[in-house]
Amino acid sequence: MILGGHLSTKDGFGKLPENATKIGFKTYQFFSKNQMQWKAKPIPEQEANLHRDNIKKFNIQKPAIHASYLLNLGSPEKDKLEKSYEAFVDEIKRAEELGIELLIFHPGAHMGSGEKKALDNIVESMNRAIEETKGFKVNLVVENTAGQGTVVGYSMDHLSFIRDNIEDRSRVGFCIDTCHIYQAGYDISNNFEGVMDEIKSKIGSDYIKAIHLNDSKPPFNKHLDRHEMLGKGTIDRSFFRKIFEVKEFSKIPAFLETPEGEEGYPKDIEFLKSLGLEL
Ligand SMILES: [Zn+2]
Ligand SMILES: [Zn+2]
Secondary structure, three states, X not given: OXXXXXXXXOOOHHHHHHHHHHHOOOEEEEOOOOOOOOOOOXXXXXXXXXXXXXXXXXXXXXXXXXXXXXXXXXXXXXXXXXXXXXXXXXXXXXXXXXXXXXXXXXXXEOOOOOHHHHHHHHHHHHHHHHHHOOOOOOEEEXXXXXXXXXXXXXXXXXXXXXXXXXXXXXXXXXXXXXXXXXXXXXXXXXXXXXXXXXXXXXXXXXXXXXXXXXXXXXXXXXXXXXXXXXXXXXXXOHHHHHHHHOHHHOOOEEEEOOOOHHHHHHHHHHHHHHOOOOO
């Protein structure tokens, strides 16, 4: 896997490639707008161009944008769904402008309307967005969830349902968050091979476009989305070596989203090196 981490955009988009390289990353993930607000200022063309140029200059591989947490493409309420859809398309356009090909997003929550209804809404929005942004390079990458509250996307069956119902699958992918999958009841500590086989058979390794590499604060299968620093959480430490050895994942980015953020990444990297990994 290609190691990266979630970075702050405080220095501007153009600085991201350099900031990532300084930490020792070959890639990175970021928010293209405040993740807690609906509206965002357009990206100045000069800033977008600088970002694209620096991706090449610093030889960054497969950087990603994480979409806003406000989106709920599974919402049963028409106006909220439409608002989410518009914000989603805006995220796709911003990614395209910035030269980013992976837009990672949380599928959504059913809010009491039932999982099937939410999954149908998500598929419909994705199909519509792919059509509306025809010719774009951006992949819509659905992230698995921990299964907190009424969110969908915690089970591999949900993800395969989404994949199967997308009309143009050339721009669809999935991101596996290791904390979320463990919280959703997939025991990567004790049944590593079994879980990998399920991912490969239900989603297909070609569709796995990214990993979120996080340890878990709560114990196994609590449906809680709380990340921990690598090696300090409840996931067996050998898991973090094994996942780097999965050959189907060798060319995909793995983004750290651990709680200490940029201050803590050197510790996460140190931990991975202590497992004998060459990063
Ligand atoms: Zn996420
Ligand atoms: Zn999470």
